[in-house]
Amino acid sequence: MRPYGFSELLRDFDARKPRGLARAISVAEAGQGRELIGKLFSRTGRAITIGLTGPPGVGKSTLSSALVRKVRSLGKTVGVISVDPSSPFSHGALLGDRIRLTEHFTDEGVFIRSMASRGHLGGVAGATADAVSLMDAFGLDVVLIETVGVGQSEIEIAELAHTTLVALQPGSGDSIQVLKAGIMEIADIFVVNKADHPMSHQLRREIRGMMEMLDFSGWVPTLVTTQALAGEGIDELWSAIEQHVAYLNETGEIKTKRREAFTHQVRQLALGRLQQRLERELHHRLPEGADPYAAADQVLLDFGNPIPGELEIEEAIRPRATVKGLT
Amino acid sequence: MRPYGFSELLRDFDARKPRGLARAISVAEAGQGRELIGKLFSRTGRAITIGLTGPPGVGKSTLSSALVRKVRSLGKTVGVISVDPSSPFSHGALLGDRIRLTEHFTDEGVFIRSMASRGHLGGVAGATADAVSLMDAFGLDVVLIETVGVGQSEIEIAELAHTTLVALQPGSGDSIQVLKAGIMEIADIFVVNKADHPMSHQLRREIRGMMEMLDFSGWVPTLVTTQALAGEGIDELWSAIEQHVAYLNETGEIKTKRREAFTHQVRQLALGRLQQRLERELHHRLPEGADPYAAADQVLLDFGNPIPGELEIEEAIRPRATVKGLT
Numbered sequence: 001m002r003p004y005g006f007s008e009l010l011r012d013f014d015a016r017k018p019r020g021l022a023r024a025i026s027v028a029e030a031g032q033g034r035e036l037i038g039k040l041f042s043r044t045g046r047a048i049t050i051g052l053t054g055p056p057g058v059g060k061s062t063l064s065s066a067l068v069r070k071v072r073s074l075g076k077t078v079g080v081i082s083v084d085p086s087s088p089f090s091h092g093a094l095l096g097d098r099i100r101l102t103e104h105f106t107d108e109g110v111f112i113r114s115m116a117s118r119g120h121l122g123g124v125a126g127a128t129a130d131a132v133s134l135m136d137a138f139g140l141d142v143v144l145i146e147t148v149g150v151g152q153s154e155i156e157i158a159e160l161a162h163t164t165l166v167a168l169q170p171g172s173g174d175s176i177q178v179l180k181a182g183i184m185e186i187a188d189i190f191v192v193n194k195a196d197h198p199m200s201h202q203l204r205r206e207i208r209g210m211m212e213m214l215d216f217s218g219w220v221p222t223l224v225t226t227q228a229l230a231g232e233g234i235d236e237l238w239s240a241i242e243q244h245v246a247y248l249n250e251t252g253e254i255k256t257k258r259r260e261a262f263t264h265q266v267r268q269l270a271l272g273r274l275q276q277r278l279e280r281e282l283h284h285r286l287p288e289g290a291d292p293y294a295a296a297d298q299v300l301l302d303f304g305n306p307i308p309g310e311l312e313i314e315e316a317i318r319p320r321a322t323v324k325g326l327t
Numbered sequence: 328m329r330p331y332g333f334s335e336l337l338r339d340f341d342a343r344k345p346r347g348l349a350r351a352i353s354v355a356e357a358g359q360g361r362e363l364i365g366k367l368f369s370r371t372g373r374a375i376t377i378g379l380t381g382p383p384g385v386g387k388s389t390l391s392s393a394l395v396r397k398v399r400s401l402g403k404t405v406g407v408i409s410v411d412p413s414s415p416f417s418h419g420a421l422l423g424d425r426i427r428l429t430e431h432f433t434d435e436g437v438f439i440r441s442m443a444s445r446g447h448l449g450g451v452a453g454a455t456a457d458a459v460s461l462m463d464a465f466g467l468d469v470v471l472i473e474t475v476g477v478g479q480s481e482i483e484i485a486e487l488a489h490t491t492l493v494a495l496q497p498g499s500g501d502s503i504q505v506l507k508a509g510i511m512e513i514a515d516i517f518v519v520n521k522a523d524h525p526m527s528h529q530l531r532r533e534i535r536g537m538m539e540m541l542d543f544s545g546w547v548p549t550l551v552t553t554q555a556l557a558g559e560g561i562d563e564l565w566s567a568i569e570q571h572v573a574y575l576n577e578t579g580e581i582k583t584k585r586r587e588a589f590t591h592q593v594r595q596l597a598l599g600r601l602q603q604r605l606e607r608e609l610h611h612r613l614p615e616g617a618d619p620y621a622a623a624d625q626v627l628l629d630f631g632n633p634i635p636g637e638l639e640i641e642e643a644i645r646p647r648a649t650v651k652g653l654t
Contacts, residue, residue: 037618038621041619042617042618133619262614262619262622263609266609266614266626267606267609270627271605273623273627274602274605278594278597278598279594282590287593290368291364291369292456293361296592296593296596300597
């Protein structure tokens with residue numbers, strides 16, 4: 001059997017064969033995305049990228065599945081990236097969730113991929129960004145990134161996606177927490193799923209109440225009610241997404257969004273490489289010092305960094321001034 | 328009112344006034360721990376540090392509370408650090424959990440502190456390590472670090488703690504996942520809580536079955552059954568902790584554990600500072616490049632790093648070789 005190499009991969013990718021995309025994402029996931037992305041990045045910028053996050057149990061996979069059905073009914077192609085949160089305790093539940101997407105497994109216009117977010121800083125998280133770029137470059141019209149709102153993943157997704165959906169369910173007491181945690185800032189559209197729940201009305205009222213307390217300079221988050229399992233509210237949700245996309249394009253904010261996503265990717269890649277170097281340092285030589293701070297100074301010196309901005313750091317860490325403030 | 332400054336803080340700390348410890352941890356949490364830790368680190372190394380992790384709902388706070396009661400009954404003092412996982416969706420539940428510790432709020436021998444793990448890499452996570460050091464230096468006999476098993480926090484806690492308890496509950500299907508995710512490697516003691524559950528026996532059998540499949544070169548994880556709410560099994564749990572501590576001391580493994588915790592702290596501090604510098608770079612100048620990888624190269628160059636080990640990195644990222652392997 002002839003080996004499947006880089007040129008075969010590119011040929012399949014160019015021919016829009018799913019195998020080409022699948023392999024390309026695997027390469028990125030293995031931390032080897034550099035050459036591929038270098039070749040293909042100029043083809044990106046066409047897809048609508050949607051992030052979907054929310055607490056466990058809110059019905060994200062059902063929502064995803066319903067959105068995929070809607071997008072397909074419009075004749076558009078769609079890629080779904082399910083990001084596993086980095087918990088060793090939740091794999092089972094998520095795999096269960098994923099099964100709900102199986103109805104789309106045989107549809108050539110739907111490409112589904114799940115990725116772990118556990119592990120290396122910038123590593124697999126960076127691979128998610130690469131996967132978005134690859135799906136976009138491949139020519140998929142819509143890229144939907146879905147993650148459970150646990151860990152940092154929901155913030156990352158908001159940085160990658162142009163339109164962020166925050167799904168909430170009635171009766172879970174989520175809403176109050178949402179405001180507290182500042183997730184308000186990442187939501188372009190709130191989705192109240194399980195609309196048949198008796199507390200659904202209250203949750204909607206709470207979200208509206210919170211929005212009234214805030215000043216929005218640009219886009220005001222939309223509130224959509226769905227019952228994803230029955231397919232209800234999905235047309236409205238899609239229409240809200242289209243309105244947000246139109247808003248981004250009309251105001252030119254789409255450029256800011258693209259710039260943010262690009263910066264986010266650069267940050268993840270740079271951090272990943274810095275961390276690699278740090279691990280090598282720590283592996284080659286046990287850190288020494290009277291205390292962890294002194295040892296960290298030593299490691300950073302050994303890093304070959306004269307630490308620009310040292311003065312600034314020194315100022316920031318001088319506790320005397322701050323402690324005085326803590327009366 | 329006279330300002331409460333660094334010298335007042337140290338005086339209170341030396342006099343073992345809880346206010347001194349509380350302020351010291353606040354200083355660390357504000358990212359200003361350097362001078363404090365520099366002064367106090369030589370006093371550390373006396374406390375027994377215990378990590379407690381497990382999935383949401385397993386009864387960690389009830390277990391913590393029962394352990395605190397046990398430790399107090401032995402005349403020892405104890406510090407509890409509750410690490411909030413970094414999810415905007417779970418604050419409510421955790422605050423609820425915390426309430427279960429209130430019975431100890433008026434006990435001078437118990438010091439309870441909750442810390443957020445959300446946010447800055449190395450920032451608040453580093454502060455958790457500082458808090459452990461400060462409680463140890465303060466003279467508390469036992470330091471218990473409790474976190475929900477979500478995100479990376481449970482791995483971090485295993486790196487900081489000398490004895491790690493992994494709590495599981497019957498009937499949740501956790502056990503199989505535990506092995507998958509390699510959490511087996513962090514558990515020194517498995518705690519099957521809610522022992523009155525009909526599936527409790529099966530969970531114990533599954534854990535034992537998994538342990539039989541593995542080779543342990545040193546400590547073989549203990550399996551303890553509790554019903555924390557009724558206070559059952561807590562004596563056995565404490566005795567298992569004491570056995571593990573004795574094992575660490577007798578074999579000298581305690582030195583390895585201390586070294587690992589130290590390295591972990593150094594890593595977090597160094598990463599935090601590298602990240603600070605990176606953010607400054609990204610803030611001062613928009614990353615430029617044909618694609619995110621090229622832009623990251625540029626940022627790392629601007630970082631003032633000639634990137635030692637560049638060849639190694641270049642080798643690692645050359646996709647051709649690896650893609651061939653993916654036939």
